[in-house]
Amino acid sequence: MSSNIDKLVLSYLQRHPYSKPREIADGLGFSIVTVRYALLRLRERGLVVRTSKGYIARSQAKMEAMREGTEDIHTHSIGDLSKEISELKERIAELEKTLEDALESLSKLEKEMSELRVFIKALQSQASGRQQRQRDQFLEKLSQERLMTIAEARKEASKQMESLEYYVDRGEVVIVGDFVVDKQFYESLVSRMPIKVEDMNTLSAKEKILIEAMISEGLVYIDKGKEIKPI
Incomplete structure (x- = not known):
C-alpha cells in the first residue's frame, strides 16, 4: 500500500515540482500525515529533495543545485528531515495521549453501562416477581x-x-x-x-x-x- 502511495507522490512531484506537503495532499486526496510519511520514505531513498520552495524529484534537485551553485543539498535535506521527524514524533505522542484518554473514558463508560444493565435487570426481575405473585x-x-x-x-x-x-x-x-x-x-x-x-x-x-x-x-x-x- 505504502509503495503505491510513494509512486503517486513521486509522480506528482515530477509533474508539479516545488510542491509543499499540503498541496500534494490536496492534489492526490490523501491526508497530510500520509503525504509526510511518503516524503520521508522517498527522501531516505534519495528520490526527492526538500528545497526552500518545496519538494522536487531527485533529477530536478540536481538541476536546482547547479543553478544555485550549491554542494550541500544532501546535508541540508538531512537537517530538514531530522526536524520533520521530530515534529512527527511530537504529533504521534499527542495522538497517543488523546487515544489513551479516549480509551480511559470508554472504559469508564463501559463500567457504568454494565452497572446500569445490572440495575435494570434487577428492576425487571422485581417487576416480574410482583406481576407473577399478582x-x-x-x-x-x-x-x-x-x-x-x-x-x-x-x-x-x-x-x-x-x-x-x-x-x-x-x-x-x-x-x-x-x-x-x-x-x-x-x-x-x-x-x-x-x-x-x-x-x-x-x-x-x-x-x-x-x-x-x-x-x-x-x-x-x-x-x-x-x-x-x-x-
Whole structure:
C-alpha cells in the first residue's frame, strides 16, 4: 500500500515540482500525515529533495543545485528531515495521549453501562416477581372457586392490576357463557365425557353449573337423552 502511495507522490512531484506537503495532499486526496510519511520514505531513498520552495524529484534537485551553485543539498535535506521527524514524533505522542484518554473514558463508560444493565435487570426481575405473585393470587382464587361469573372475575383481576382479557389471551382461564372457569377444572370435566345423564346427581354443584352453561353455549349436547357429549 505504502509503495503505491510513494509512486503517486513521486509522480506528482515530477509533474508539479516545488510542491509543499499540503498541496500534494490536496492534489492526490490523501491526508497530510500520509503525504509526510511518503516524503520521508522517498527522501531516505534519495528520490526527492526538500528545497526552500518545496519538494522536487531527485533529477530536478540536481538541476536546482547547479543553478544555485550549491554542494550541500544532501546535508541540508538531512537537517530538514531530522526536524520533520521530530515534529512527527511530537504529533504521534499527542495522538497517543488523546487515544489513551479516549480509551480511559470508554472504559469508564463501559463500567457504568454494565452497572446500569445490572440495575435494570434487577428492576425487571422485581417487576416480574410482583406481576407473577399478582397473577398467582387471582388464579389461586379461581382454582379454589372453580368458576366465577364474568363480573366477579373482572373484579378480582382488577385487584391484581390486570384485566380479565390478559388471562384469557394467555390461555389461563376459559370463558363459557357468563362464567370464567378454571382451566384445569374445565379440562378435567371435559376429559370425563361422555357423562351419563343418570350420573348428573353425582356431580358437584359447580360441575352441574358448568355443564348447563356448556349445553347453553353449544359446547356439549345430550345424546338421545342418555349421555352428555362434547360437540
